[in-house]
Amino acid sequence: MSTDERTAGLEVDDGIRALLLLMPRVVGRAKRLGVPDELRSFSLAPRHLSLLANLVFEGPMTVNALAARLxxxxxxxxxMVSELSRxxxxxxxxxxxxxxxxIVGIAAAHEKSVNDWLGGSARAWRKVLEPLTAEQRQTFVDTFRAYEQELTAEHD
Structure with missing residues (x-):
């Protein structure tokens, strides 16, 4: 696909077709990340991954700051912090x-494995978001959030 084709835009149905093809690939890739061996026995849920990913990206922070981010x-x-601290x-x-x-942070004993495991996601987002304008990034994030909300509403 040429640059001209990408900047020309998509019809709604073409966009839906592209995303219906892309989303299972993204979800499948995320599932293949594989929890590090030393963390497998902890039954980590998606909420734990979001918490850990924020600590990888932002560094140690207070519970209130984590709550705001999450x-x-x-x-x-x-x-969650109590559970993961135990x-x-x-x-x-x-x-x-x-x-x-x-201040809550990733324990030194697990820092490397958690960073190796979840850090790639932040690096990938940075690589694809940096070339966009602030307005384009906002539109992307707003659209992705709205999509998640629609999925939630549809299944509730």
């Missing part, structure tokens, strides 16, 4: 700037 309540994140995947440390706050 768009869930702090109590939900606190429960397994030694995450560690909590006092915030040096404010001892009343706790």
């Amino acid at each position: 768009e869930v309540a702090p109590t939900t994140v606190s429960l 397994h030694g995947v995450l560690e909590r440390n006092p915030d040096e700037a404010d001892r009343r706050r706790t």
Whole structure:
């Protein structure tokens, strides 16, 4: 496909056909990432992957910051952090700037394997999003979010 063909746009049905072909490939690729051996016994759910991926991308942060990134309540994140801390995947440390706050991070023993496992996703997103304008990135994210919401509404 030439650049002219890509910039000319797609009719709605052509876009749907392309995405119906592409989405199973993306989901299949994501499933093949394979949980690192040392984390397999922890029964990690998609919510755990989002939490870990945010820590890989952003680095250690507070429960409230994680909750904001994950768009869930702090109590939900606190429960996930407690669960992953019990397994030694995450560690909590006092915030040096404010001892009343706790910073959550990936435990040193698992940092390399989690980064190797989930870091590629952030690198791939960066590579495909960087060439876009801020408006194009916003449109893409808004469209992807709306798609997820429509799938949720359709199955509820």
